Amino acid sequence: MPELRSRPRRTRAPKNPDPILNQNPNPITQPQPQPSQKLTVRKTRTAQNKKNNNNNQKKNKEKKAVGVGKRRRAKAGPVIETRSFKLDEEQAGGEGAMDEYDSGGRSADKGPGAEDEGLAPIPEKVQVGGSPVYKIEKKLGKGGFGQVYVGRRMGTGPGAVEVALKFEHRSSKGCNYGPPYEWQIYNALGGSHGVPRVHYKGRQADYYIMVMDMLGPSLWDVWNNSSHTMSIEMVACIAIEAISILEKMHSRGYVHGDVKPENFLLGPPGTLEEKKLFLVDLGLATRWRDSTGQHVDYDQRPDVFRGTVRYASVHAHLGRTGSRRDDLESLAYTLIFLLRGRLPWQGYQGENKGFLVCKKKMVTSPENLCCFCPQPFRQFVEYVVNLKFDEEPNYAKYISLFDGIVGPNPDIRPINTDGAQKLICQVGQKRGRLTMEEEDDEQPKKKIRMGMPATQWISVYNARRPMKQRYHYNVADVRLSQHIEKGNEDGLFISSVASCSNLWALIMDAGTGFSSQVYELSPYFLHKEWIMEQWDKNYYISAIAGTSNGSSLVVMSKGTQFLQQSYKVSESFPFKWINKKWREGFYVTAMATAGSRWAIVMSRGAGFSDQVVELDFLYPSEGIHRRWDHGFRITSTAATWDQAAFVLSVPRRKLADETQETLRTSAFPSTHVKEKWAKNLHGDAIGESGSCQTTSLEEEWCSTPIQFRRSSQLPKPFGFISSCRAKMAPSLVCRII
Numbered sequence: 001m002p003e004l005r006s007r008p009r010r011t012r013a014p015k016n017p018d019p020i021l022n023q024n025p026n027p028i029t030q031p032q033p034q035p036s037q038k039l040t041v042r043k044t045r046t047a048q049n050k051k052n053n054n055n056n057q058k059k060n061k062e063k064k065a066v067g068v069g070k071r072r073r074a075k076a077g078p079v080i081e082t083r084s085f086k087l088d089e090e091q092a093g094g095e096g097a098m099d100e101y102d103s104g105g106r107s108a109d110k111g112p113g114a115e116d117e118g119l120a121p122i123p124e125k126v127q128v129g130g131s132p133v134y135k136i137e138k139k140l141g142k143g144g145f146g147q148v149y150v151g152r153r154m155g156t157g158p159g160a161v162e163v164a165l166k167f168e169h170r171s172s173k174g175c176n177y178g179p180p181y182e183w184q185i186y187n188a189l190g191g192s193h194g195v196p197r198v199h200y201k202g203r204q205a206d207y208y209i210m211v212m213d214m215l216g217p218s219l220w221d222v223w224n225n226s227s228h229t230m231s232i233e234m235v236a237c238i239a240i241e242a243i244s245i246l247e248k249m250h251s252r253g254y255v256h257g258d259v260k261p262e263n264f265l266l267g268p269p270g271t272l273e274e275k276k277l278f279l280v281d282l283g284l285a286t287r288w289r290d291s292t293g294q295h296v297d298y299d300q301r302p303d304v305f306r307g308t309v310r311y312a313s314v315h316a317h318l319g320r321t322g323s324r325r326d327d328l329e330s331l332a333y334t335l336i337f338l339l340r341g342r343l344p345w346q347g348y349q350g351e352n353k354g355f356l357v358c359k360k361k362m363v364t365s366p367e368n369l370c371c372f373c374p375q376p377f378r379q380f381v382e383y384v385v386n387l388k389f390d391e392e393p394n395y396a397k398y399i400s401l402f403d404g405i406v407g408p409n410p411d412i413r414p415i416n417t418d419g420a421q422k423l424i425c426q427v428g429q430k431r432g433r434l435t436m437e438e439e440d441d442e443q444p445k446k447k448i449r450m451g452m453p454a455t456q457w458i459s460v461y462n463a464r465r466p467m468k469q470r471y472h473y474n475v476a477d478v479r480l481s482q483h484i485e486k487g488n489e490d491g492l493f494i495s496s497v498a499s500c501s502n503l504w505a506l507i508m509d510a511g512t513g514f515s516s517q518v519y520e521l522s523p524y525f526l527h528k529e530w531i532m533e534q535w536d537k538n539y540y541i542s543a544i545a546g547t548s549n550g551s552s553l554v555v556m557s558k559g560t561q562f563l564q565q566s567y568k569v570s571e572s573f574p575f576k577w578i579n580k581k582w583r584e585g586f587y588v589t590a591m592a593t594a595g596s597r598w599a600i601v602m603s604r605g606a607g608f609s610d611q612v613v614e615l616d617f618l619y620p621s622e623g624i625h626r627r628w629d630h631g632f633r634i635t636s637t638a639a640t641w642d643q644a645a646f647v648l649s650v651p652r653r654k655l656a657d658e659t660q661e662t663l664r665t666s667a668f669p670s671t672h673v674k675e676k677w678a679k680n681l682h683g684d685a686i687g688e689s690g691s692c693q694t695t696s697l698e699e700e701w702c703s704t705p706i707q708f709r710r711s712s713q714l715p716k717p718f719g720f721i722s723s724c725r726a727k728m729a730p731s732l733v734c735r736i737i
């Protein structure tokens, strides 16, 4: 299996170093748009791994690729395991925000031979794969993986006189298993609309060399060389042609994975192709459709990031499998960048950068992002950020959005739009006539990205045979014991706890299967000594909740099926740790948050055969529905004010009825719980959830059940109500917007 490609991405020395990045850590106060900051370009290549992951992941959890990129020392809280009773330093490590990025900068031009320290010099002449001999001339560019030079054919003979030669050193991580992964993609796509042709490729001494069409400046170069501006017509033409290039690439089953101004090149100046647009750098391209024509499976791996932070789609930030929508979202950001000269998420610094950028993308509405842009750009953004994972983009419609901006005569446009013209004709022929009007009747899309303060409860219900269940909410600390004792007297144990505004909610249940239970209300999140004491007495954590003031309620029970337990408290969602524990046979069995801190409890013997995490700034409806379709059911929920995590599991024991419903309500769903009980649907866990800040309001805040029916049931004790409180501090939303 090829290794993850992960190494610093070098950038050209910026002509105008961005003072913001060096001096001003607070981008929000920075009034002026700034030029592109190449130093921020960071990327990890995982294309091959991703493909393999897709194939192997379900079969073998052990083979799940772990997060790539730099490891960091921990600043996180304790990781505690039963039996060993010691802090595990290694487990505590590495859970910063998205730490998949390596920084670097593009290098300034150098002559051949003046290469990276330790690498063999670039040869003066090249002949590979039966090519003519090329003399190496000036350097055209350099990325994290390759260096590109002009090659001039020596002597006479067939073939282009001037070519571009892309060199990748054999020690480059991408070449660990032989020729660069990008070669495969060029084999499939080279020469198709908007992709340069590869003439020859082969290895010479220490370098893998690809001989390709010589192209001209990148869109970033053009923008940078024209005082950081670009005319609206020019950007509209780029939009039109870029959409057609992506359509072609997508129609061949691939997504590009790193769409940005630096990767769009024009043809060589002074040639017939100087107004033609090309998309290069296919090293992150992946298949969105397999060889049988099926869409690849959805997955989310929050520790994996592929792409360039500034232009990556929100889904790419969140580690979701790449699909067509991601290229289009990156294109939208590329266009807005070219028009406005700056994107609202530029300027963030530090190890939390990826997370902050992603969050900013989420809370920036299309209106705000495009406030100085003509309407078609805003419409384009709105369409593409609302695309579903496997939704077919309506390329022709997106192209038509820009009709009103570009001049009617394609021959005098600043960018050649032939490809788009062809696409529109093809679509028109396919349908007999172009029926854009019909599509205008489409229901307006839900606006899922727009900062709106909101608070919601998310409750999850599972079908179960009827049994006694009771809930309490808005319970103050002092009243807690009273309810619990009364419940215990009636044969009920706590199945789930949550907190909202430092008041508790709890669900007590006769069907937990527990034989005995203890709980502690503690000012700590979490109280290690008490938990360890209870572990000694064979109690295991069965429910936890935290409050914004940092206190916690931990419930530990006997009679669970757990064999061993481990928990971690962390400043950010500890996906790496979860991933590691999965490989050791643990599964997440409880989660809670206190402010922005997370506590995750994982257990051996949890009764699950597989588990995944859905992490989002919103309620991740789409991901949850997809997981449901694959037999996963929600088994834990928690959220901070800006992130919601759902853990979904496949139970080992398949039971007859596995109906699961989720409800999102603005108040504790007391009346709904009773309705569910009437249908033999029982709640199972309550947790406080943040997130859902955006316009889910338009989706459904209140009580519309999302229902899914199948055949099997979650094992106890994860079978009844799990609800989580979603909260968005209005002041913070305002600040973010």
Ligand SMILES: Nc1ncnc2c1ncn2[C@@H]1O[C@H](COP(=O)(O)OP(=O)(O)OP(=O)(O)O)[C@@H](O)[C@H]1O
Pocket: 009, 010, 140, 141, 142, 143, 144, 145, 146, 147, 148, 164, 166, 196, 212, 213, 214, 215, 216, 218, 262, 263, 265, 280, 281, 282, 283
């Ligand atoms: N065919 C070409 N003709 C002219 N210049 C090119 C060509 N291909 C690439 N370049 C230049 O070389 C630079 C690096 O190329 P490319 O992006 O393919 O390398 P990379 O190492 O894969 O980069 P990245 O780090 O973005 O993955 C490009 O930004 C572009 O400026």
